[in-house]
Amino acid sequence: MVKTSFKFNSKYGVCLVSSVILNLFFVLNTYVGGNWNLNLSWTSRAAAEAEAVAALFCSGHGRAYLDGLVDDGNGEPVCECNSCYSGSDCSHFTPDCIANANDGDPLFLEPFWSQHAANSAVVAAGWHRLSYSYPDDTNISKELERLIRKLHAVVGNAVTENRYIIFGAGSSQVLTAAVYALSPENSSLPAGVVASVPYYALYRKQVEHFNSQKFKFEGDAHQWMNKSDSSKYMIEYVTTPNNPDGRLNKPLLQGPNVNTIYDRAYYWPHFTPIPAPADEDLMVFTLSKLTGHAGSRFGWAVVKDETVFNRMTDHMGLNSMGVSRDTQLRAFKLLTTALKGDGRGLFHFGYHTMKTRWERLSSIISLSKRFSLQKINPQYCTFYNKVREFSPAYAWVKCEREEDTDCYKVLQEAKITGRAGNAFSAEDRYVRLSLIRSQDDFDLLIEHLNKLVSDEDGVKIM
């Protein structure tokens, strides 16, 4: 055996050290977030595109999207700015901008998804689910249905055992399907559809638009409470928590010819205590107010009666052949993320955000004699195992001064756009202010409200 002695040569030593450092660099880059990138092939391009668009700097006041508006020059996505912001990086704030507190766009949840970027992204392959049907010949993803049942069990906000679950393109579509399904099959008279004031205008608008021979909107449920004609078929919408005032409403009508649609869109810890799991014959939920993905158009109903379920299924089939498989894939990924770990992270985020917002708003309005807010007593919550305050999605503001009959106008003059009471078939002394939009929107609302209230005689905002 020949022994060779080593004398270190700087040139080859440098090569070796450089090579090892390069390898360390690749190893660190390749092992990212618990995953090895080593084997990525056909997804790389899509992944790189998504990351490039996400990396566009929009000052925290906007976003760029893969399918978003593009620069006419280079065809590259540009920032889409939040209300009151503009400029190529959304850094320019419009002075004297009006606070948008009109619609229920649930943007308050977006930061949760930014924080859970790696877990909540999903890749849709070009060949993902071309077919009209899932393997069981339905339009309903069994795995997504399973997740929804688990979700309700984790939150404890609805009974799903021995119930059917049907999907719709938003609770909007589910609500119409429910009305069709609950209408009498063999009656010459249309069912009367009612809701108790104040109620969400969509109910009336949908029923009037579809203009069916089988149902007719008959207005305020209060007016039908003591009617003696119990042979008339009635369908009552009960929104609980209510939109606009956040109350845990109960049905006003009962009887053998009364069917009730429970709109449970807001029945999540973000907005309300959960005294008990909802246990009604037809309960409607939406992804919009749970995860914030209003744009996805995904809702569902938990249905007790098989005939009602089948009739709703027929409606979804004829209306749109069910819900998009792309939407169902997305909902599957979002709910999987939400239910990771103890499954409570999304609810903690939602509740703490809404609680803080409600407290900020309440503390200002409490100083005012001109405006008042809805008051709802705290209740025991089985999700948090304690008595807790409500943290509603909307402030149902009342203008208390006699001359302030048009409360929308009063607020508009103070640079706040709310939604007038008449939109809920209520008096115009009321205005609904949305508390669930982005932080930018909420901060501007608070700023204008502060000024408005501080301008009242005798009010001192600390």
Next chain:
Amino acid sequence: MVKTSFKFNSKYGVCLVSSVILNLFFVLNTYVGGNWNLNLSWTSRAAAEAEAVAALFCSGHGRAYLDGLVDDGNGEPVCECNSCYSGSDCSHFTPDCIANANDGDPLFLEPFWSQHAANSAVVAAGWHRLSYSYPDDTNISKELERLIRKLHAVVGNAVTENRYIIFGAGSSQVLTAAVYALSPENSSLPAGVVASVPYYALYRKQVEHFNSQKFKFEGDAHQWMNKSDSSKYMIEYVTTPNNPDGRLNKPLLQGPNVNTIYDRAYYWPHFTPIPAPADEDLMVFTLSKLTGHAGSRFGWAVVKDETVFNRMTDHMGLNSMGVSRDTQLRAFKLLTTALKGDGRGLFHFGYHTMKTRWERLSSIISLSKRFSLQKINPQYCTFYNKVREFSPAYAWVKCEREEDTDCYKVLQEAKITGRAGNAFSAEDRYVRLSLIRSQDDFDLLIEHLNKLVSDEDGVKIM
């Protein structure tokens, strides 16, 4: 300066060579398909998940999906098998299986997307488009609308200049929106809705289900051709190419009180010559029959009249608040891929597949005296700049023998499931056979047809 001499030591030499080889490996792995993986971070997990599921071996007779059925033991996705195949890897063919030629599931296009995997994948971030609206406060992606206009220009199959474009959850939803929009606003009598036999059953089923006071299904348009009451509002569906028989139908009714909905779902080079760009007041298209993504539920209409467009927009808003943003993102990516290069690749694929299938089918049926196919004369095609044969999506088979009044049953006994003529309000001497399902389905259909025809006296199948 100290000169050092080098004597190569095998141990360190091996280290250097190994390290350099590892460097080369990382470099090759990192530069994939024209993209550098170096900077992938939050998308890596989703990308790896998607690739893992896609890599599941299903023998070419099935697929696994991210949101697909899972193994109850380990919770991992399993293969979902094509008709007539089963087993954990879909390799087991069911002997004597019945060929599925019933529905119009456009699976024939799936291989195109497998071939374009890298271009057609899209990553939906957790924060992708939570909002109810696009920046212009509509439910319609302007960039997707732009792509659709470009698509029609490339194919030359529809005029879109000075027209509005509206989206729906499948052409199913667009068709209903059209009927609502074309119904008379101020008339005590409902509009009569008709279609010419044979026609697609959905038209009648939708109108009957919605049961509106504004429109009523009145059956076969042929019956209304010479009616003298021209004051009655009529809405005619004209499907062109027609479902089930592939003909380029023309409207039967005309007059000041007649409105026409042109269902142009099949007006693509896959199925028909394109003699000229369609130029009607209301033309309906669907992604299902263009790219094959029936499960995505995406359709659109090209609309001339602003009032009609606005009424359709109202319908979409009240029905489902527009089409899912997830679906619009997906459609955006798929159409971007389809229009890459000269934008003709998808159509070549579709046309050549359907041409081959139609020729195989025709060559068998041409030997038969028992069965006949629809005959449509070739026409000049502006897309291919030549006279070409039709390559319809469906065979409209007629049972010619006097005793074969139930053609569905004749074929069912030969292990072929078609769709009976009565489903199209036609005689049961006719059966529609779907030619657009997967290659597995089509091959089995051909096999059974071969046998059926070869069993006829005097027939010899080469």
